[in-house]
Amino acid sequence: MAQAPTADWGITVVGERQHTVRADDVTEATLTTGRVRVSCASGDRYDATWRGVGVGDLLDGASPPAETTHLVFESDSGYAACVPVGDAIGGLVAVERDGEALAEDESYATRFVAPGVDGARFVKGVERIRALSLPPEADPTEYENLDLDSPEYEKTDA
Structure with missing residues (x-):
């Protein structure tokens, strides 16, 4: 099977079990594509076609609790975002943007993207x-480390 265009990376997924997905585990057959509109804090807006591993596929090996x-x-880098599972499950951890490997143009090889999720x-x-299994009264932002003043802050248009 052909190897997907990726860099050297690994993602540890933690649910009831823990497993790690590495770049070497990803093949063309395991990649999915999605189009997401991104709005940067700088005012730049663009539509991009992202290609990567579906969040649901990444979760499969970790058996997240029901x-x-x-x-x-x-x-x-320590940046962390807490996303409702219903929103995240439709996303992917991208390794390409508009047909180009992220690692070729950026300082990172992977990026979580999902329609309707704030770009930050x-x-x-x-x-x-x-x-995570949070009770209704919990504040999900307590599990985040977002620097919203950073030029990295982006949001998607709904």
Whole structure:
């Protein structure tokens, strides 16, 4: 099977079990494509076609508990975003944008993207995904480390 165009990366996925997906595990057959509109804090807006591994596929090996309400996406730099599971499951951890490997143009090889999710939560350099079961009164932002004043802050247009 052909190898997908990726860099050297690994993502640890934590649910009832923990497993790691590495670049070498990803083949052309395991990639999916999605189109997402991104709005940067700088005012730039663009539609991009992202290609990567579906969040649901990444979760399969970790067996997240049935009561999972949120997923925390953590970067290699400590940036972390807590996303409702219903929103995150439709996303992917991208390795390409508009046909180009992220690692060729950026300082990161992977990026979480999902339609309808605020761009500040489009974590770059994803290295870990954790399943959380939060009670209704919990504040998901307590599980985040977002620097909204950073030029990295982006949001998607709904």
